[in-house]
Amino acid sequence: xxxxxxxxxxxxxxxxxxxxxxxxxxxxxxxxxxxxxxxxxxxxxxxxxxxxxxxxxxxxxxxxxxxxxxxxxxxxxxxxxxxxxxxxxxxxxxxxxxxxxxxxxxxxxxxxxxxxxxxxxxxxxxxxxxxxxxxxxxxxxxxxxxxxxxxxxxxxxxxxxxxxxxxxxxxxxxxxxxxxxxxxxxxxxxxxxxxxxxxxxxxxxxxxxxxxxxxxxxxxxxxxxxxxxxxxxxxxxxxxxxxxxxxxxxxxxxxxxxxxxxxxxxxxxxxxxxxxxxxxxxxxxxxxxxxxxxxxxxxxxxxxxxxxxxxxxxxxxxxxxxxxxxxxxxxxxxxxxxxxxxxxxxxxxxxxxxxxxxxxxxxxxxxxxxxxxxxxxxxxxxxxxxxxxxxxxxxxxxxxxxxxxxxxxxxxxxxxxxxxxxxxxxxxxxxxxxxxxxxxxxxxxxxxxxxxxxxxxxxxxxxxxxxxxxxxxxxxxxxxxxxxxxxxxxxxxxxxxxxxxxxxxxxxxxxxxxxxxxxxxxxxxxxxxxxxxxxxxxxxxxxxxxxxxxxxxxxxxxxxxxxxxxxxxxxxxxxxxxxxxxxxxxxxxxxxxxxxxxxxxxxxxxxxxxxxxxxxxxxxxxxxxxxxxxxxxxxxxxxxxxxx
Numbered sequence: 001x002x003x004x005x006x007x008x009x010x011x012x013x014x015x016x017x018x019x020x021x022x023x024x025x026x027x028x029x030x031x032x033x034x035x036x037x038x039x040x041x042x043x044x045x046x047x048x049x050x051x052x053x054x055x056x057x058x059x060x061x062x063x064x065x066x067x068x069x070x071x072x073x074x075x076x077x078x079x080x081x082x083x084x085x086x087x088x089x090x091x092x093x094x095x096x097x098x099x100x101x102x103x104x105x106x107x108x109x110x111x112x113x114x115x116x117x118x119x120x121x122x123x124x125x126x127x128x129x130x131x132x133x134x135x136x137x138x139x140x141x142x143x144x145x146x147x148x149x150x151x152x153x154x155x156x157x158x159x160x161x162x163x164x165x166x167x168x169x170x171x172x173x174x175x176x177x178x179x180x181x182x183x184x185x186x187x188x189x190x191x192x193x194x195x196x197x198x199x200x201x202x203x204x205x206x207x208x209x210x211x212x213x214x215x216x217x218x219x220x221x222x223x224x225x226x227x228x229x230x231x232x233x234x235x236x237x238x239x240x241x242x243x244x245x246x247x248x249x250x251x252x253x254x255x256x257x258x259x260x261x262x263x264x265x266x267x268x269x270x271x272x273x274x275x276x277x278x279x280x281x282x283x284x285x286x287x288x289x290x291x292x293x294x295x296x297x298x299x300x301x302x303x304x305x306x307x308x309x310x311x312x313x314x315x316x317x318x319x320x321x322x323x324x325x326x327x328x329x330x331x332x333x334x335x336x337x338x339x340x341x342x343x344x345x346x347x348x349x350x351x352x353x354x355x356x357x358x359x360x361x362x363x364x365x366x367x368x369x370x371x372x373x374x375x376x377x378x379x380x381x382x383x384x385x386x387x388x389x390x391x392x393x394x395x396x397x398x399x400x401x402x403x404x405x406x407x408x409x410x411x412x413x414x415x416x417x418x419x420x421x422x423x424x425x426x427x428x429x430x431x432x433x434x435x436x437x438x439x440x441x442x443x444x445x446x447x448x449x450x451x452x453x454x455x456x457x458x459x460x461x462x463x464x465x466x467x468x469x470x471x472x473x474x475x476x477x478x479x480x481x482x483x484x485x486x487x488x489x490x491x492x493x494x495x496x497x498x499x500x501x502x503x504x505x506x507x508x509x510x511x512x513x514x515x516x517x518x519x520x521x522x523x524x525x526x527x528x529x530x531x532x533x534x535x536x537x538x539x540x541x542x543x544x545x546x547x548x549x550x551x552x553x554x555x556x557x558x559x560x561x562x563x564x565x566x567x568x569x570x571x572x573x574x575x576x577x578x579x580x581x582x583x584x585x586x587x588x589x590x591x592x593x594x595x596x597x598x599x600x601x602x603x604x605x606x607x608x609x610x611x612x613x614x615x616x617x618x619x620x621x622x623x624x625x626x627x628x629x630x631x632x633x634x635x636x637x638x639x640x641x642x643x644x
Contacts, residue, residue: 003035003036003037003038003536004035004532004535004536004539005034005035005267005268006268006522006572006641007643007644009289009291009292010286010287010289010291010292010293011277011280011286011287011292012276012280012284012285012287013284013286013287014284017284021283021284022276022284024283025274025275025276025282025283026243026244026274026276027243027244027245027257028228028242028243028256028257028262028264029262029263029264030239030243030263030264030265030271030274031263031264031265031266032266032267032268032271032274032277033265033266033267033268034267034268035267035268036075036231036267037075039231039265039266039267040075040076040078040079040229041079042265043076043162043227043229044076044079044080046160046227047080047089047160047162048080048088048089050063050159050225051063051065051089051090051091051093051094052089054093054159055093062093062094062095062131063093063094063095063159063160064094064095064097064157064158064159064160065094065095065096065097065158065159065160065161065162066096066097066098066099066155066160066161066163066215066220066223067096067097067098067117067121067161067162067163068098068099068100068113068163068172069098069113069116069117069120070164071164072164072165072229072230072231073120073162073163073164073229074120075231076162076229077120077121077124078120080121080125081121081124081125084124084125084126090126091125091126091127092126092127094127094131095131095132095133096117096122096127096131096132096133097133097134097154097155097158097215098113098114098117098133098134098135099155099161099163099172099214099215099220100113100135100172100173100212100213100214100215101113101114101134101135101136101137101212101213102137102209102211102212103135103144103186103209103211103212103213104137104141104209104211105138106137106138107134107136107137110447111200111201111445112137113134113135114134114137117134133151133154135148135151135184135213135214136213137213144186144213145185145186148183148184148185148186149183149184151184151213152183152184152215152216152219155184155215155219156219156222157223157224158222158223158224159223159224159225160223160225160226160227161225161226161227162226162227162229163220163226163228163229164228164229164230165228165229165230165238165253166193166196166238167196167234167235167238168192168193168196168238168251169238169241169242169250169251169252169253169254170193170252170253171217171220171252171253171256172215172220173187173189173193173212173213173214174187174214174215174216174217174220174252175187175189175190175193175252176190176249176250176252177250178216178217178249178252178255179216179217179218179249180217180218180221180249180255180258181216181217181218182216182217182218182219183215183216183218183219184213184214184215184216184219185213185214185216186211186212186213187211187212187213187214188210188211189208189209189210189211189212194208194209194210197209199493200493201445204445207445217252217255217256220256221255221256221258221259224261225261225262226256226259226261226262226263227262227263227264227265228242228253228256228262228263228264228265229264229265229266230264230265230266230267230270231266231267231269231270232267232269232270232529233269233270233272233523233566234565235266236269236270236271236272236273237273238251238253239264239266239270239271239274240273240274241254242254242256242257242264243264243274244275278299279296279299279320280292281296281320281321281323281324282320285323286323286324288323288324288327288328290341291571293324293328293334293337293338294338294341294570294571295569295571296321296324297311297334297335297338297571298569298571298629300315300316300319300321301628301629303319304319305628307628307629307630308335308338308339308342308629308630309335309336309339309630310630311331312331313325313331315331316329316331316334339629339630342570342573342626342629342631343631344360344361344362345362345573345574345575345576345639346576346577346578346626346631346632346637347361347362347363347575347577348392348577348578349361349363349396350363350389350392350393350575350577350640351363351368351369351370351372351393351396351398351517352364352365352366352368352370353365354366354368362574362575363517363557363575367516368397369396369397369398369399370398370399370515370516370517371398371399371401371513371515371516371517372393372398372399372400372401372515372516372517372518372519373401373402373403373509373510373513373515373517373518373519374386374400374401374402374403374518374519374520375403375405375506375518375519375520375521375534375535375538376402376403376404376405376465376521377405377406377521377530377531377534377535378404378406378408378411378530379404379407379408379461379462379464379465379482379594380408380464380465380468380591380594380597380611381521381531381563382402382404382468383468383587383590383591383593383594384563384564384591384611384612384614384615385521385561385562385563385564385615385638386519386638386640387590387591387615388577388579388583388584388586388587388619388636388638389519389561389577389638389640390402390472391472391583391586391587391590392577392583394473394474395472395473399479400474400479401479401480401481401513402465402469402474402479402480402481403481403482403483403506403509404462404465404481404482404483405485405506405534405537405538406483406484406485406488406530406534407454407457407458407461407462407482407484407488407489408458408461409449409454409455409457409458409461410449410454410457410492410493411457411461411596411597412457412460412461412596413596414440414443414453416460416595416596417436417440417453417456417457417460418436418437418440420456420460421433421436421437421456436453436456439452439453440453447492448490448491448492449491449492450491451491454489454491458484460596461594461596462482464593464594464595464596464597465480465482465593465594466480467593468590468591468593468594469590471586471589471590471593472586472590481509483505483506483509485502485505485506485534485537486499486501486502486505487499487502487533487537488530495530498533498536498537502533502537503537503540503541503544504541506537506538506541507541507544507545510541510542510545511545516555516556516557517556517557517558517559518542518556518557518558518559519560519561519640520534520535520538520539520558520559520560520561521534521535521560521561521562521563522535522560522561522562522568522641523562523563523565523566531563535560539558539643542556557642558642558643559574559575559641559642560640560641560642560643561640562618562639564611564614564615564618565614566618567619567621567622568639568640568641570622570625570626570629570639572641573639573640573641574640574641575639575640575642576622576626576637576638576639576640577637577638577639577640578623578632578634578635578636578637579634579635579636579637579638580634580635581635583635584616584619584635584636587615588612588616591611591612591615592612594611598610598611598612616636619636619637620635620636622636622637622638622639623635623636623637
C-alpha cells in the first residue's frame, strides 16, 4: 500500500551542500524522509547493520538493543519482522530492553507494553526468551525500588537505543521536570500524559494507569548510540524544541542534545517547523518555484508584521532573501505577483461561477452544475472541516454527494447510547435499555467493544450525519453514502491494516458518480490515523481507476481540506472560500447536529475546545492572516490545496 505525502514545491538545494551547513541550526542531527515508511526503512537498515557489525566483531556478549512501544515504532517493527522473515537479519544474539511499562500492570494485559512489544515485534522474530528484558509491572510495591535498581544495572550501556518521542517531549515515561541523572524508577503519570495514553483504553481516562516504570534519562544517556523517531504534524512543535531549542527539563528529550552519538529520524510533517524547512533561504541556496516564492513572502510579512505591498528591498536583503531578488526581482515585482496570486485564490464559487471569465479563478466555470463528491473520514469531518464550502456548493445548485468513509462508532460515549435507548423506551418503541446497560457493563478496559454495542453507536453517528446534511438541503436518501470501510471495524483504537477491500468500496462509489470535483481530508498528523488511511485509500482508488482506463478522471479536480486542529499554511493555498457571518452560523448549526460529539469531545488531546469552536477559530484566524497580507477582510475563510 502506498503512502501519501504532500507534493514538493521548491526548497533547499541539498545536493552537494556540506553537512555542517545543512544541519547548522540543529543541535541533534536530523534526517528527514518523505514519510514514516521510508524513515522506518532507514532506521531498520541501521539496526541490521549494527547487529551485523557486532556479529563480525565476535564480541563475547549479545548485542544490547533498547526499544519502546507505541504508534511511532509500529512501522519499524513490521519492517524488521519482514526483513527477518526474508533472511536479512537474525536476532538470535540480540538482547532486547524495553524502556518502560505501566505499573501496576499484568504482563498479559492487552494494553501492557510487554504484551504490545511481543505482539508487534518479539513474537515475529527469533529473539531468545531469556534475552528479553521488559520492566515487570507485577512486582510488589515493597520490592519495586530494588527491582528497578537491578533492572537499571543490566540496562546501562545499550549498544543502540531506538525510541519515539511523546507530544510533550517525553522519552519513555520521563515526564516534564525529569532530572538528567535519573535512573530506572517508578513515576506517577501526569494528567496530561494519562489523557494521551487514554486512547489505548478506548478513551477512558478512569481506567488508564496512574503510574509506570521507566528508564531514566541518565540510563538512556548511557547508551552508546541513540536514534529518536517522530512522525506526523502533531509532533512538529516538539521536534523543533528538541532539535533546535535549549536543553530544558520541561522537555526531557531535549536533554539528549548532550549525547555525542545521536540522530533524529523524522518524516516531512514532523520536521515541518525546522528552520531548514520553514526558512530554507537562511540555510543555503534554494530551488525557487512560485510556491516557494510565496512561502518566502508570507514568512517575511509575518516576521516584519507588514502587508505584502509594503515590503521593501531592504526588508528582503536584511532577511536572507537576496538570492530571491537576484533570481526573480526586483522586489516590487515579487510583491505584486504574490499579492495577485493570493487574490486569485479567493472565490465565493467553489464549484465555479457560471457564464463568467474563469481565467484567474481557482475553479473553471464549466461544467455547471458540477457533480461533487466529498469524502469525510468520520461522520462529522465534512461539516467541521469544510462545512461552509459544502453548504455553498449545495446552495449554488451543484449535485453534491458526501461519503462517510468510517462509522466513527468508537467516538460515541456509552451514556449517549443509553440516552438514545431511554428515548426509544419513553416513545413506546422496543425496550432494550437494560439489555444495553448490561452490555456496556460487560466491557473489559482496553479490549475491543462488543459488536452489538458498536452497531448502536454507528447508527447514532449515521442519524446525526443525515440530520446535519438535511439541515442545509442535501437529500439524505440519495446523496449521502456510508462506506463503513473494513479497516476501521476492529472494535478498538488499533485498526486493521488497509486492504484492497477498502479501496474497492471507494472505487465502486467513484465509478457510480463520476464526479467533476472530489474533496478529501489532507490531514497527515498521525501516520496511522484514520484521516490518513482514508485519504490514502481514496487516492489509491483513483490511481487504480486511471490504470484501468477511466480517463475521465484526468478532468476531475481533487481538493484537500484540513481537520479541526490545523490549517494549511497560507503559501500552500490554492482556493480560499470566504464565509459571511450568517454562513458561519449555518455551518455551526450543522456541526451541532452531531450531538454525540458535542459538549463531550471523545478524544480531545490537549485541546479542550469543542469541534465547532476549533473550526470557527481556525477559519477566522485564516481570514485574519489574509487581511494582514493586505487582502479584503472577511468573517472567516476555508482553504484548500489542489492536488495535481
